[in-house]
Amino acid sequence: MSDYININTFIETDISGDWGKEEEDKKHKLKVFCVRGADINSLNMGNYKEFPIRFVQEKSKDKFLKEENIIIEISGGSPTQSTGRVAFLENVDKDIICSNFCRALQIKKEFSAKYVFYLLQNIYKSDIFFNFESKTSGIKNLLYNSAFENIKVPNRDYAIQEKIVMTLSSIDKKIQLLHQLNDNLAQCYKKRDPTLVSFLFYFYLSVHQHWQKGITEGS
Structure with a gap:
């Protein structure tokens, strides 16, 4: 090969x-x-x-x-x-x-x-x-x-291809979630909803930290 x-x-x-x-x-x-x-x-x-x-x-x-x-x-x-x-x-x-x-x-x-x-x-x-x-x-x-x-x-053989896909797809999903949260934060800020902004902000930080941890462990 x-x-x-x-x-x-x-x-x-x-x-x-x-x-x-x-x-x-x-x-x-x-x-x-x-x-x-x-x-x-x-x-x-x-x-x-x-x-x-x-x-x-x-x-x-x-x-x-x-x-x-x-x-x-x-x-x-x-x-x-x-x-x-x-x-x-x-x-x-x-x-x-x-x-x-x-x-x-x-x-x-x-x-x-x-x-x-x-x-x-x-x-x-x-x-x-x-x-x-x-x-x-x-x-x-x-x-x-x-x-x-x-x-x-x-x-690369198919098994290795799929392993790479699983890793990168997982990162992509987390990036998509962060973008969605970012959009929601912007909308809440416009509506001046401090409670929801605070909740989404800390949830955003939690997801971001989890994402960074996943990248570190996968590297």
Whole structure:
């Protein structure tokens, strides 16, 4: 078994996006929720409620996304932010599709899809995708075929992949909880509810300390 493999090794197929139409017409009758690059951070925080609603043609049904698909932004970014942000689909209970500036990846069954998501997220946060970008009409594009062919990652067996996923997923859940508590604190402060603010603040500290302890023990 090779020590390193490229990203393409994990991918069963990729799914193109479709921006559709803002309003229903004779050709565009299917109502869908469309994920843009701007929605990726919200999606990773478990927020599925604020996607734009679009209407697509019947032939776009094969672009509908499924559980454990990975969404990757292929156009966008900024001078200080590369393309290549990723999101992982879980608990899908509606018809979801990518915008034209994103693609979705379906991972082969012999690999952990969420492990591949964490790999891609780490590659993005390490600024590696900056090396695989082109620019047309002022918009940066990720040369994802080249990136997936040339970026090498450790070849780990499935059991190790799942162990990594369990650790990182646990941390993600705690981060989501901290964000929710932070939002609740802000709302309570606006309402000037000192009792609830105090309760949420100490609960926030408790969760934060537990999270820090988990990171220390896992390192």
